Amino acid sequence: MEPFEDKQILVDFIQRISHSRAINWDMGSSACLNWTGITCNHDNSRIIAVRLPASSLHGPIPSNTLSRLPALQILSLRSNGLTGPFPFDFSNLRNLTALYLQSNGFYGPLPLNFSDWNNLSILNLSNNGFNGSIPPYISNLSHLTALSLANNSLSGEIPNLHIPSLQVLDLSNNNLTGPVPESLQRFPTSAFAGNDLSPLTSMPPVVSPSSQPSKNSSKLGEPAILGITIGGCALAFVILAFIMILRYSKDWKDVSERPKKEEKTTKLRSGSHNVNGNGSLVFFEGSNLAFDLEDLFRASAEVLGKGTFGTTYKAALEDASTVVVKRLKEVAAAKRDFELQMELVGNIRHENVVPLRAYYYSKDEKLMVYDYYDQGSVSSMLHAKRGENAGRIPLDWESRLRIAIGAARGIAYIHSQTGGKLVHGNIKASNIFFNPQRYGCVSDLGLATVMTPLAPPVMRIGGYRAPEVADTRKVYQASDVYSFGVVLLELLTGKSPTHATGGEEVVHLVRWVHSVVREEWTAEVFDVELLRYPNIEEEMVEMLQIGMQCVARSPEQRPKMAQVVKLVEDIRRTTNTGASEVSTPATEMASSPVVAQQIGSSVVAM
Template identity: 35%
Template sequence: MVFPVRIKYNIIILFSLLLYFRNPVAKTDSSSSNNGYYVQEMNALFALKAMFNDPFLIQNWTGIHCFKDFPSQWYGIQCDINSAHVTGIVLEDMRLNGEIKSDAFADIPELIVINFKNNIISGNFMNFSSNHKLKDIDLSGNKFYGEISRSLLSLKFLESLQLQNNNLTGPVPEFNQSSLKVFNVSNNNLSGSIPKTQTLQLFRSYSYSNNPYLCGPPSLNNCSSTGNYVTNSDDKGSNDLKIFYFLLAALCIVTVLMLFIFYLTKRTRKPNIMIKKQEEYMDQEKESGDDEEEEEEKIGKGKRKLVVAGEDRNLVFIDDEQPAGFKLNDLLKAPAEGLGKGIFGNSYKALLEGRAPVVVKRLRDLKPLSTEELRKQLLVIADQKHPNLLPLLAYYFSNDEKLLVYKFAGNGNLFNRIHGGKSSKNRIPFRCWSRLLVARGVARALEYLHHKDKSRTQSAVIHGNLKSTNILLDDNEMVLVSDYGFSSLVAQPIAAQRMISYKSPEYQSSKKISRKSDVWSFGCLLLELLTGRISTHSAPQGINGADLCSWVLRAVREEWTAEIFDSEISVQRSAAHGMLKLLQVAIQCCNKSPEKRPEMAEVVSELEIIKVTESTEEEEDFSLDQSLTDESLSISTVASASERP
């Protein structure tokens, strides 16, 4: 009897499980205990599923959650394939709703990772006293309330605790684990003095910000000046002192206002204000609570002038090569169009009179760098000169503003080219040949950044944030990689939250990134190119994606490889062989073990020999081509190898 492929796969799993439970070792007390843990874990997960009542989880959390020698088929569940125990629950950005119980994880003792980031989950803060192996806890962006459980103090291996953007109250526990490297409790309702443990004092003030009743270093709230923390507040002398300080403060405010009014009446030149953009875009900024920009009167037809705050200074052009007729004043007077919000700042298209337009990126959330330190870091970025890198033209730096000026790429970014307008009749299909050219261009740029050359003044550069929105296409469809080298400009905790390389498997386990992290990001980018699906690691804000690495590996294991490819390239039967070769490269780059990933020089060599016909004729869907069987099997071998640690 011939079984369909997926049924064969399920039969193999069931047969493996029967062997597992029939193993004579299972009769020992230790194994019986393990089986007990197994049932407890499954019951705990079923309780979570019932609480969330999410259609996607209801459909995907069925059958056996963990089994030996196979990865879990439950979405977001990570298992140890040797012990068949749950080690991770990662359900971020799923809009999950429900009230979780405080003992929800008591029966999952092998947990290492819990990630519920950006959902709508509520409930009293959980007790983790049974989860001694926990390393990474991310509950940020939810509605958890109550005090932070002191059970966290017993977690000796805790490396990352992110609880920002919740409704937590009470004090901050006395965390002093030397392993704790990432910590954030901002945007809650915590109160009291921050404990003076060595670990907690190492984190910056933003880890504690927007907790009005939390005081003491490293926060910016002074305990002695906060009414709730002044001792003997009912004492008459204390009240008199408060009244005195209040009157003194009022007098200072009146004096400052009078001086300010006098200054305005004497001032003959109006100061520059801040970066401006289109009116509709500014309205969106206001709705999202972004108070970094101020609005001026409308100028022209829907255009905004590009202006910066602070004293009048000049743009600093790279290599001191200032283009004729392009000065800071020209930039300030130019109409500006908002291009979008990036993770490190907003971007604007400045329309210079008589010149090609440029892009101005206004940076935020930088490290506290001096002018000289910032100049050195920007020169490192500017030193990277390659045809597939977006060149930095100039920069501007003051206490109030930090601007980067780039060449404008007229054909937008790769994300829009892959995913935009697919339902439109006017869309130009994105064929195999064009996608291969993009892959080659990005690979060459990364190879250049990673390569150490004596002729270059700087050492290798890690991109750190490679994703489809940072791949641009100019008027000639030339691939230009942007936003490289920014990891040197921002604080590590912010980089860990926002940059793609920090989502790699090695950072989740060892909190380290390297050039191989860029290789992993490149593999994810290739899978986005091939599948036409949005990656959860690089999806823009407000858009949900899929874990493409896991999804593709599962597709390869179950031998429905041809179903992986985007419909716009699956119609090109003549390109099937080349696309399968590109898929092999992507799977190698996505290997969980960094040392098993290729170097970018090897990737470039592999891509250069891939042959794809440039024809745009629609042909028979190559998923029907039986000749792909052997090729798919070779990919299965690569996929199996990529899963082994």
């Protein structure tokens, strides 16, 4: 079902209003699924939210358009170039719960009657040119929780707004006079700053008779003071000793680690206090996201990870949508070069490449916005909760094979762009996700060319880096092949590219696999979580052979990514045509001499 009437109303609105940014509203596509800034009700029969913040809308709102949406609950047109008086036909929007018109060029008086908006909870008309007085009938909005009329030209006295539900109030920077009504004196003085209001008069605090000091009370004597001092010092010493004992106990270690988990939820703004307000988010065509920089910085953000190029956040926006934001660090490219690279990356569309939805550039802040994948990265699926019996769902072989096929296709497509010269430069399991078809898709494209080259010691820490990258600090398509080979080994072994052994020794995955297969210790190569699946040993051996070809030390010995795609896709075709009906049992597979011989011969051939 589609809200046909509502779609016609919105198409009429967008055709009649001036806008310099393309908005993908057309009758031929699904408004509920594809239209930018649109939310429908549960059965898609009505549009209940329209969000077009910072969408380059200009001029007055055409009459008899948005006001004809009977089920509309949320309307956000903030941070545009809208002008004219307040749209009085908005009184027809009787189901409205939130109205955001701040940061536009509206002028004239506010509507006198608010009785039609019985459900209104949030009203933000700040940063406009409204004048006249504040209508006392705002008190009729019995469900109002937030009211902002700041930075307008409102005058006169503040009416007595008795709204028990009101939690947030901002009337600052107007021309208001007179006293603050008693009903609003519970709000901080900042809510009224920048006006010519009478100073607030407050009653002196009442002190109970029992708390008043007695005139006849005498001062403490010196012995009493000395005793209190000595006792206090002794108590402090005991507490300090107790803390020191706990500090080095295992229990203290467990307690001290808990806050680190709690700190994962933050605000994106906390990392950058000097954002240049002149910039704005740049969206790419085909995106149906509708938010601006203010939304992004106000969003509740969870740290997903910290990598070579910056910190990645999961940001929950006010419209209940979720995006991934990467905050870049140490960007070396100038603004124009950065923008050109983002335009190149943002226009790449392939089912196995995570699309870049938007970016932001200022002197102090560089952001990239992607879709959020709720299953997490391949790295988290492989390694999270490993060793714990409860809560872990092992990644089966079919999924691992599809991850390899999809990621290979995505990287090969990237390598075919810009005349066959484009390089990804940061292939790793934490940058690979499941697409809707449950094939691997790669993210973080194009960052290597805009970032400051890392020092060799830092680069060698990551087990995905090809030897030549650590030596030259440059990335090549052949180094992408190497990194993909490490991902294949990671899928097969279940081990991180650099991992610690029982003796805390750091082991490099590529070197470890080389040493194990040379000794024909086949049982130690494959992930124990894979040994439960029958009829897959030949496929695993083939993938291992491909992975070992990809991680050849010399770049010239590695296959091209297009060849790798064919090799990985052929794993299932080859084994399906030649596989026997009876599979090698898991216990036999671990020591199968045929398997060991196949692996060993592939290593020697390289």
